[in-house]
Amino acid sequence: MRPAVLDHGYGVATKLLFTVIRLVSGHPLPDAAKITFFRPDFYGKHMKRFTQEAMRGSSGWTVGDRELMAAYVSKVNGSPFCIAAHTATAARAYRDEARVAAVLDDLGSAPIDEGLRATLGMLGKLSGEGTLSAADVRAVLATGVSPGQIEDALAVGFAFDTTDRLANAFAFELLSQEGFEAGAKYLLKRGYG
Amino acid sequence: MAAEDKKRSLHRLLVNRIRQGPGQASSGQRTRAFENAALPDPLRPLLEKVATKSNQVTDADFATATQAGFTDEELFELVVCAAVGEATRRYEAGLAALAEAIADRETR
Numbered sequence: 005m006r007p008a009v010l011d012h013g014y015g016v017a018t019k020l021l022f023t024v025i026r027l028v029s030g031h032p033l034p035d036a037a038k039i040t041f042f043r044p045d046f047y048g049k050h051m052k053r054f055t056q057e058a059m060r061g062s063s064g065w066t067v068g069d070r071e072l073m074a075a076y077v078s079k080v081n082g083s084p085f086c087i088a089a090h091t092a093t094a095a096r097a098y099r100d101e102a103r104v105a106a107v108l109d110d111l112g113s114a115p116i117d118e119g120l121r122a123t124l125g126m127l128g129k130l131s132g133e134g135t136l137s138a139a140d141v142r143a144v145l146a147t148g149v150s151p152g153q154i155e156d157a158l159a160v161g162f163a164f165d166t167t168d169r170l171a172n173a174f175a176f177e178l179l180s181q182e183g184f185e186a187g188a189k190y191l192l193k194r195g196y197g
Numbered sequence: 198m199a200a201e202d203k204k205r206s207l208h209r210l211l212v213n214r215i216r217q218g219p220g221q222a223s224s225g226q227r228t229r230a231f232e233n234a235a236l237p238d239p240l241r242p243l244l245e246k247v248a249t250k251s252n253q254v255t256d257a258d259f260a261t262a263t264q265a266g267f268t269d270e271e272l273f274e275l276v277v278c279a280a281v282g283e284a285t286r287r288y289e290a291g292l293a294a295l296a297e298a299i300a301d302r303e304t305r
Contacts, residue, residue, distance in 0.1 A: 006256060007259055007263070007272050009270060013269070042273065043270075045214075046214070046273075047214075054208055057204050058204055061203065061204070081251070082251075131287060134287055136294040138294050138298040139298075140294060141291075141294045142298045142302070151299055154295050155295060158292060159204040161284075161287060162208065162285070165280075165284035165288070166280050166281050168251065169251040169279070169280035169284070171251075172247075172251035173243075173246075173276050173279075175254075
């Protein structure tokens with residue numbers, strides 16, 4: 005990662021933990037997780053709480069839907085690490101790789117319900133253009149999505165508008181396909197907390 | 198949505214922490230990074246890209262800031278502030294659009 009302190013600026017106990025994780029899991033800790041151990045009181049601890057609530061807290065969206073939103077927002081933001089991580093996690097949550105691939109390839113023709121399609125389109129517009137109108141939101145409400153679901157989707161958008169930028173700026177190292185699969189399994193079992 | 202959404206209060210805690218809590222960079226520098234406004238020249242290439250085209254950030258952008266005397270610890274904080282700031286503007290724009298859409302619906 006860059007700057008260099010993000011690779012080496014950890015205490016002895018944390019470094020030991022990284023080693024144990026690598027030995028037990030067979031994979032190095034992904035940079036997305038490692039960064040939350042860097043001065044956790046500044047950023048990591050607080051962001052993990054938000055992300056856990058957005059991605060795993062009670063919601064009208066399933067975990068798979070929210071992971072798909074994460075992958076889609078990451079695609080709009082152009083973050084290769086987060087696209088791969090959340091594509092793998094959404095596919096595993098849904099047990100349906102083709103559905104996730106179809107959404108990322110062409111949202112308009114993907115085989116998903118209209119409420120989810122409209123919500124993804126809204127998140128894509130907000131991440132891509134930085135603005136959203138009441139009319140945009142009304143169009144999503146008209147598909148039957150509730151105000152609470154829109155609020156929840158916007159929180160997923162915030163989490164990944166942030167994380168995508170950090171993944172790119174700090175140059176998170178891409179994992180092997182096997183590494184992303186292991187990460188997906190972990191995120192579904194343990195979440196973000 | 199009668200009770201305030203828990204995520205909004207967690208978001209506020211995060212924003213307050215990174216802008217006003219203890220840090221290596223001054224609170225003023227962190228606020229400017231968050232707002233992507235009035236950035237000093239050596240930080241501008243790095244932090245503007247973090248906000249608006251993060252996939253174009255380069256090692257050279259970090260080197261420019263480092264050569265001007267910014268430490269890795271400060272750059273970590275300022276990059277976090279720039280990312281959270283830009284994401285916050287989107288989140289708040291989305292929540293405002295939602296509030297307006299709901300108000301319209303209720304007055305009809």
